[in-house]
Amino acid sequence: MKRTLIMVLSALAVAIGIWYWVTALNNTSASSLSESDVQSLVKQKYEGQIDRIQKVDNQFYVQLTNQNNTYEIMVDRASGDIVDFSKVSESTNEEKPRALLTQEQAKEKAVERVQGTVENVKESNDHYDITIKNNGGTHIVKVNRSDGSIANVSTAQENEHLTTLISKEGAKKIALEKVKGTISSVELEDDDDELLYEVEIDQSPSEEATVLIDAYSGEIVSIQFETDDD
Known part of the structure; x- marks a missing residue:
């Protein structure tokens, strides 16, 4: 026994x-992909604003809103593959969000406009700033991420302000213009050699938003909303 x-x-x-x-x-x-990895992946593929990201078993649930519709996207946590894409809002426009330009596509558009050597590519929420150097000097070509149109061409001298950090007070003001609430913190973060202000805004006792702002240009890179249920 x-x-x-x-x-x-x-x-x-x-x-x-x-x-x-x-x-x-x-x-x-x-768990090979982090929440920030998935956010970057979806932003690269689709035009719109990410409202929510949540882990669901071996996938990430992402809610994406553009000017016409709201979509639910399921992303495999291990591979990063889009395993499901569905529209959840009522709208007469049945089209999916238009895929955004990649950096390589944006560089091709910029060089078509200004011939030279691409020195740097800076990405914001709605456009790329492509720095091109040629015999005429250094130029910055602003390429729209949605349709590849050239929004602006300027010289580096005209953009000297991009080498000066905006203040924390300036970052607060920019954030509150987009998101209403009470600022709880402002931090300067180094994200892959890109300086960003991370502004935390309390919208209610159970809701808050995180606004990422380019520390040089003041461009809003992303806005993420969270609740206590997330």
């Missing part, structure tokens, strides 16, 4: 060990 009990307990311990190993392996694989 005692020997049988020992054998049963040993088998149970082995089974628990195997279950723990498989679970840990699955969790590691499924």
